[in-house]
Amino acid sequence: MAKSIATFLMFEGKAEEAMNFYVSLFEGSEVQAIERYGKEGPGAEGSVKKADFLLGGHPLMCIDSPIPHAFKFTPSTSLFVECADEAEFDNTFAKLSEAGQILMPPGNYGFSQKFTWLNDRFGVSWQLTLQ
Known part of the structure; x- marks a missing residue:
């Protein structure tokens, strides 16, 4: 059995801004933990290595990917x-x-x-x- 299941969102430099915006919209929402990249990288210092948050009790995670990707979010998952x-x-x-x-x-x-x-x-x- 899985230890946990959460929705995972990958950003390129906007993870904390997006997470804070979403948390501000819904009751029962909170940032639970943020782990940041340090000077050693590989992401920009201070950017989100991994963050856990709740939206209306629903668990989500987000990161700032240090690697640019050719793909973005798609409406097929919402x-x-x-x-x-x-x-x-x-x-x-x-x-x-x-x-x-x-x-x-x-x-x-x-x-x-x-x-x-x-x-x-x-x-x-x-x-x-x-x-």
């Missing part, structure tokens, strides 16, 4: 958020969509009262729903 009410939906959508890309604008698509799909400014894909 964080799915069931919002408690319309105010939470609208507020979360406004913050996540700022400087991001809206894939499906907020609306009633028949399977939920209100739904949206977007990529945030860091490239991470999110689905928000209001049942």
